[in-house]
Amino acid sequence: MNNEELNQFRAETTAWLEANCPPSQRQPIVREEQIWGGRRRVFPSAEAQQWFEACRDKGYTAPEWPSEYGGAGLSPAQAKVLQQEMAKMGCRPPLYCQGLWMLGPALLVYGNEEQKREHLTAICRGEIRWAQGYSEPSAGSDLANLKTKAEDCGDHFLVNGTKIWTTKADEADWIFCLVRTSDSTPKQAGISFLLIDMATEGVSTSPIPLISGESEFCQTFFDNVKVPKANLVGELNGGWAVAKELLKHERKMMAAFDGMLEKPAMELLELAHYAVGLDESGALADSELRSDMARHLMREKAMGQLGERIYWQGKAKQVDPRLPLLMKHLGTSEAQAKDELILRALGDEGLSMDDPAISEGLRKMVKQWAFNKALTIAGGTSEVQLNIIAKRALGMPSVESKS
Numbered sequence: 001m002n003n004e005e006l007n008q009f010r011a012e013t014t015a016w017l018e019a020n021c022p023p024s025q026r027q028p029i030v031r032e033e034q035i036w037g038g039r040r041r042v043f044p045s046a047e048a049q050q051w052f053e054a055c056r057d058k059g060y061t062a063p064e065w066p067s068e069y070g071g072a073g074l075s076p077a078q079a080k081v082l083q084q085e086m087a088k089m090g091c092r093p094p095l096y097c098q099g100l101w102m103l104g105p106a107l108l109v110y111g112n113e114e115q116k117r118e119h120l121t122a123i124c125r126g127e128i129r130w131a132q133g134y135s136e137p138s139a140g141s142d143l144a145n146l147k148t149k150a151e152d153c154g155d156h157f158l159v160n161g162t163k164i165w166t167t168k169a170d171e172a173d174w175i176f177c178l179v180r181t182s183d184s185t186p187k188q189a190g191i192s193f194l195l196i197d198m199a200t201e202g203v204s205t206s207p208i209p210l211i212s213g214e215s216e217f218c219q220t221f222f223d224n225v226k227v228p229k230a231n232l233v234g235e236l237n238g239g240w241a242v243a244k245e246l247l248k249h250e251r252k253m254m255a256a257f258d259g260m261l262e263k264p265a266m267e268l269l270e271l272a273h274y275a276v277g278l279d280e281s282g283a284l285a286d287s288e289l290r291s292d293m294a295r296h297l298m299r300e301k302a303m304g305q306l307g308e309r310i311y312w313q314g315k316a317k318q319v320d321p322r323l324p325l326l327m328k329h330l331g332t333s334e335a336q337a338k339d340e341l342i343l344r345a346l347g348d349e350g351l352s353m354d355d356p357a358i359s360e361g362l363r364k365m366v367k368q369w370a371f372n373k374a375l376t377i378a379g380g381t382s383e384v385q386l387n388i389i390a391k392r393a394l395g396m397p398s399v400e401s402k403s
């Protein structure tokens with residue numbers, strides 16, 4: 001698509017957004033109003049439903065997915081234009097879903113035609129909410145150690161075991177799981193990727209409370225769960241390749257996750273002005289905080305530019321494979337650095353998540369600080385990411401080969 005065609009697309013997109021995005025859906029998203037889809041989905045308002053349905057019908061819940069599976073079939077350049085115009089107008093994301101961010105991109109590569117038609121379409125239409133079943137009590141960073149077993153019983157697998165840290169599994173309709181189908185070595189060669197309907201007999205969940213007071217994730221149990229053979233994605237014992245493809249997308253999503261959350265009551269600079277005040281020269285009164293904030297803002301800017309660079313390299317099909325490896329670690333650690341600056345600026349007001357004497361907006365920022373501790377763990381811990389960067393980006397010897 002040349003520049004003229006792209007400009008034409010931009011004009012059409014702006015007009016479509018103007019016509020279809022109601023005023024309330026151009027306000028910053030608040031957590032309680034995110035639309036996660038699923039069989040039990042609820043809409044916080046008629047306008048939220050209207051905006052979701054307009055995007056769903058246009059394929060804009062998954063702009064780059066092929067239109068035969070419910071997407072809009074946009075090219076990366078068109079999708080970028082849509083994203084820019086939505087950001088300019090302040091449009092809320094129409095749908096939040098692990099199916100969109102993780103499973104869908106992996107199914108596009110490894111799913112068979114039937115699986116793509118069934119599952120991608122239901123994801124785009126917000127009909128099915130997905131959970132992720134990778135981690136187990138003895139398999140986190142060492143994921144290949146997983147023990148949940150899927151026994152071949154002719155026309156179905158019989159699944160037994162448990163998954164942990166399964167985000168919102170108690171609200172999900174289906175779960176994508178890594179299961180052990182062979183004890184062969186290496187351990188990765190005995191893993192398969194299964195799609196499991198949570199409504200199947202023998203699946204149960206138990207929520208786990210978090211430090212923030214919320215209960216974001218669960219332990220999920222599988223007790224003699226019958227899973228049709230048709231729900232195997234990719235080859236039997238070939239699940240590790242699917243798992244890695246999916247993790248690539250999960251890490252990309254995690255790098256940008258902070259930006260998808262509810263906007264804080266105040267942006268960092270505004271908050272610092274409010275909490276610390278300015279000196280007579282108009283600069284932030286706390287000089288140490290000022291220089292730490294300047295450093296953070298520069299790093300944040302540099303990261304945004306790195307993201308742009310990867311995008312344009314991708315467009316030219318010339319991505320330096322080392323760069324995407326950095327994004328999860330950089331994005332999540334910088335989000336935490338920002339949280340620390342917020343807490344420093346808040347001083348005493350940053351000491352409580354539930355003191356009613358402190359405004360709700362500020363308390364939410366403290367809660368976010370607690371929640372964001374998870375960013376450097378979920379989707380692969382920072383330590384493990386640094387191992388990967390050392391090995392694959394810097395060519396350093398791996399820990400195993402040291403001894």
Ligand SMILES: Cc1cc2nc3c(=O)[nH]c(=O)nc-3n(C[C@H](O)[C@H](O)[C@H](O)COP(=O)(O)OP(=O)(O)OC[C@H]3O[C@@H](n4cnc5c(N)ncnc54)[C@H](O)[C@@H]3O)c2cc1C
Pocket residue numbers: 131132133134135136139140141142163164165166167216217374375377378379380381382383384387
């Ligand atoms: C908010 C949140 C949501 C999550 N959602 C899901 C979900 O939906 N589904 C799911 O399956 N999982 C989910 N997880 C689990 C997540 O993937 C694991 O927590 C993560 O992979 C780490 O595994 P672990 O907790 O078992 O820690 P461990 O692997 O036991 O690690 C413990 C510590 O040891 C360090 N460590 C381990 N190995 C090495 C090494 N080789 N070199 C250096 N350091 C090492 C780690 O960095 C960490 O600090 C979620 C986690 C969080 C925090």
